[in-house]
Amino acid sequence: MAKLEEIETEEHGETTMSIKMRRKKKKYSIIIPTYNERLNIALVIYLVFKHLQDFEFEVIIVDDGSPDGTQDVIKQLQNVYGEDRVLLRARPKKLGLGTAYYHGLKHASGDFIIIMDADLSHHPKYLPSFIRKQMETGASIVTGTRYVRNGGVHGWNLIRKLTSRGANVLAQTLLWPGVSDLTGSFRLYERKAFEDIISSVVSKGYVFQMEMIVRASRKGYHIEEVPITFVDRVYGSSKLGGSEILEYLKGLVYLLITT
Amino acid sequence: MKHILKIMALVVVVAGLWISLLQTSVVPRSYTWLLPVYLIISLGCYGLLMVGIGLILFPTCPQEAVLLQKDIVEAKEFLTSRGVDVGSD
Numbered sequence: 062m063a064k065l066e067e068i069e070t071e072e073h074g075e076t077t078m079s080i081k082m083r084r085k086k087k088k089y090s091i092i093i094p095t096y097n098e099r100l101n102i103a104l105v106i107y108l109v110f111k112h113l114q115d116f117e118f119e120v121i122i123v124d125d126g127s128p129d130g131t132q133d134v135i136k137q138l139q140n141v142y143g144e145d146r147v148l149l150r151a152r153p154k155k156l157g158l159g160t161a162y163y164h165g166l167k168h169a170s171g172d173f174i175i176i177m178d179a180d181l182s183h184h185p186k187y188l189p190s191f192i193r194k195q196m197e198t199g200a201s202i203v204t205g206t207r208y209v210r211n212g213g214v215h216g217w218n219l220i221r222k223l224t225s226r227g228a229n230v231l232a233q234t235l236l237w238p239g240v241s242d243l244t245g246s247f248r249l250y251e252r253k254a255f256e257d258i259i260s261s262v263v264s265k266g267y268v269f270q271m272e273m274i275v276r277a278s279r280k281g282y283h284i285e286e287v288p289i290t291f292v293d294r295v296y297g298s299s300k301l302g303g304s305e306i307l308e309y310l311k312g313l314v315y316l317l318i319t320t
Numbered sequence: 321m322k323h324i325l326k327i328m329a330l331v332v333v334v335a336g337l338w339i340s341l342l343q344t345s346v347v348p349r350s351y352t353w354l355l356p357v358y359l360i361i362s363l364g365c366y367g368l369l370m371v372g373i374g375l376i377l378f379p380t381c382p383q384e385a386v387l388l389q390k391d392i393v394e395a396k397e398f399l400t401s402r403g404v405d406v407g408s409d
Contacts, residue, residue: 100406100407103395103399103404103405103406104391104392104395104396104399104406107394107395107398107399108391108395133405134404134405137403137404137405138404140402140403141399141402141403141404181388181392184384184388184391207379208374208378208379209379210379211379212379212381213379213380213381213384214378214379214380214381215380215381215382215384215385216385219375222375222378223371223375226371226374226375226378227371229374230367230370230371230374231367234367236323237323237326279322279323290381290384292381292384292385292388317323317324317327318324320322320323
């Protein structure tokens with residue numbers, strides 16, 4: 062009874078949320094694909110646990126057979142944080158991003174699926190804002206956007222900003238997606254929404270992220286955005302390289318025609 | 321297939337407007353023939369403008385890099401004390 066009294070003294074908005082949380086605490090499954098992220102993954106896990114103390118969650122790390130000892134570090138992290146909350150669900154080799162999420166989903170026990178990168182460009186301190194946004198609005202999907210006022214990017218030179226902006230304007234003109242950041246991979250999905258959308262997505266790489274959000278938009282899911290800051294990776298080598306522009310354009314045309 | 325149909329419908333409407341302008345001769349013929357070209361050029365200019373404005377107003381966050389470094393130091397301290405290997409590759 063003491064707990065009920067505490068709730069009643071809080072403001073109305075928080076009261077409803079507290080009661081909802083106590084009635085049925087929602088669990089969040091965070092899926093992080095990794096490849097050669099030995100140092101970053103430890104830092105990310107520390108920060109996730111630091112910022113999600115008030116929530117029930119698990120982290121599912123899908124490692125594609127990293128040769129740098131990433132899995133050894135993950136096992137050490139399991140000793141610190143518990144195997145029930147740090148799950149290692151590895152795969153034998155690099156099998157792609159989309160399938161990594163699907164693999165993680167199969168081992169997830171949460172009501173919500175959060176996807177994020179392992180390279181510290183996605184800071185776990187934003188996780189509570191995703192969760193709160195979803196609670197406040199009842200949205201099926203909350204996606205992080207780097208391109209709004211309270212968001213931002215650091216570590217991009219002019220050329221990169223130019224390509225990013227050009228790509229974004231082109232995508233907005235062609236696809237009318239309803240979100241400001243199409244290629245972002247810091248997102249929260251209701252579990253059912255994630256399962257539904259991922260089953261109809263065929264793209265790979267970052268086009269996967271675009272296809273996910275565009276299909277979600279077409280299917281009429283309620284999508285909200287939260288600003289996030291993106292600091293370009295500190296340690297390790299970026300997985301981006303090669304003819305991204307061609308891949309991107311092909312992806313746009315594919316999405317234009319099939320969604 | 322829905323989205324491409326929306327766009328095609330838009331194109332059909334614009335084409336219809338253009339053809340009706342050609343037929344009613346409200347605007348001088350020679351000018352009307354060039355309208356689609358003007359439209360495409362305007363769209364291109366608008367696109368370039370949006371890219372330019374977006375580039376100028378691109379949100380940046382240099383302070384976040386500093387905060388991240390602090391977080392990294394804090395994380396490394398904690399993790400080392402708990403036996404996690406945080407050496408750089």
